[in-house]
Amino acid sequence: MKNSLKIALLAIALPIFSQAQSLEISEKNLNKHVYYLASDKLKGRGTGTPEEEKAAKYISKQFKKAGLSPKGNNGWEHTFTHKKSSDPHGMTQDGPKLECRNVVGYLDNGAPYTIVIGAHYDHLGLGHDHNSLDANPVGKIHNGADDNASGTAGVIEMANYFANNGIKEQHNFLFICFSGEELGLVGSKKYTENPTIDLEKVSFMINMDMIGRLNEEKRLVIGGVGTSPSFVPAIDGLQTTIGIKKDSAGIGPSDHTSFYLKNIPVLFAFTGQHSDYHKPSDDADKVNYAGLKEVITLVKSIIEVLDKEPKLTFQATKSKESDTPRFKVTMGIMPDYTFSDPGVKVDGVTEGKPASKAGLQQGDIILELGEFQITDMQAYMKALAAHKKGDTVKVKVKRGAESKVMEVTF
Ligand SMILES: [Zn+2]
Known part of the structure; x- marks a missing residue:
């Protein structure tokens, strides 16, 4: 082969190679985000606490670094108030008004429709709100590494990926980290009630909540697959070593529910329950970072397949209500x-x-x-x-x- 031809071929091949290499989801970055968000310094990111605000600042800094533009109602922040109950039995609504914030960044590709990628970043704080499963939770830092520093890290890295991959996708992307999820999907509900983009123009929403514990069998639950006819074919067409368990329900125990209730197709990625769930022991050293990277890479691939489709069609699902493990019965x-x-x-x-x-x-x-x-x-x-x-x-x-x-x- 002629040298000149070789060079010509290299010139074609190189950009593709270098792009593919620089575009990987970074395990090192994921590790860094989870260790910071789940550090004792952030005291469990209780909704409306100064430490949660610190976490919000960290997230907006990462969004800015990735090159997103702010899309809250106050810069990067989508602020709202939430009234908590002041007495220990929650019998009244006279508690303090919490000042809370979702963090919202936007990647504008000039497209007609938008894909929403979200995760909640709040957790149980110091265990005051009756939702810890620890026998004696009050005053203990609930670090929430899997729940949900893992999903938050996923949103940050996904933002970095889509903003810097050199590809102009067919959709715009809205990246959103929710507050108040642990108090009852409050942040996502506030967002869908008072959105900063036209929800009619959202093709679908994908939520990551607790994706840090991929086990040896590599089992990943993907919920919401029944909320659009496009989801199952997109997931089934993927090449992956992850064992995907599909669940059709649009209503589930996390923030995608708020979007589903606005008739938006939703997906929900979740690596499953474990014995540290909602306990002070949900720590950063227990997260499977290689697994986290695999899960996020898989979610990214699903998004890339669906990006090439027109706006997805919504369909309602029969759904399993997830209730907390404390109950033997459910109303549904x-x-x-x-x-x-x-x-x-x-x-x-x-x-x-x-x-x-x-x-x-x-x-x-x-x-x-x-x-x-x-x-x-x-x-x-x-x-x-x-x-x-x-x-x-x-x-x-x-x-x-x-x-x-x-x-x-x-
Ligand atoms: Zn939780």
Whole structure:
């Protein structure tokens, strides 16, 4: 072969090679982000705490470094207030008003539609909010390395990848790190109620929550696959050594639910439960960083396949409500965690579950369950915890101006 020809071929081949090499998701960066976010210095990133704000600043700094533009309602921040209960049993709503912030960055490709990539960055702080599974949680730092420094690191690295890969994708990208997830998907709900982009123009949303514990069998749950007919073919067409377990439900235990309830197709990546879940021992040294990189690379590949498609079609799913492990029964509703009047307001009803069978509807306000007065979420959870499978009880709801009594069987 002639030398000149060799050089000509090299000139074609080189840019492709160098691009592919520099474009990998960086395990080193993921490690750095998780160790910082899950450090004791950030005291568990409790919603509305100064330490959570520090985490938000770190994220916006990374977004800026990647080359995104700010897309909050206040620079990088999408700010909102959330009122917490002040008494230990959560019976009132007179608690302090928390100042909270989602962190939002945008990659504008001048495209008509946008893909949303998200993860929550808050965690349980010092264990004050009754959602720790530690026997004696108050005052202990809940570092939340897997939950959800892992997903947050994923959003940051994905931002870096899509902004710097030298490819102009067919969609714009919105990268968003949510606050208040642990208090009930508060940040994502606030965002979808008060968005900074037109949600009608969102093709789909992908959420990463707890992706740091890929085990030896390499099992990854991908939820939401039933929310668009495009998802299953896209996932099935991938070359991967990861064992993907598909779940169709659009309603799940994390922030994608808020987007699903706005009729947006959603996906949800999750490496599964473990014994450190919601405990102070969910630490950075227990994260599988090579696995984290693999999961994020897989999610990235799914996005790249779907980027080439027109705006995805939404379809509603029958969904499994995930409830916390403390309960033996489930109603199959998605509560409106931001509802502050007495009772529990139903934000979504899962088909085929007890609440749906009993005739409950979105918008109903549950006031009584069996012998329990349902004043708020805390009372509702107590009532659920007191029942077992097979129990039939009366449920009293307010529907508009009417009050209705139905029978629910767990
Ligand atoms: Zn959590």
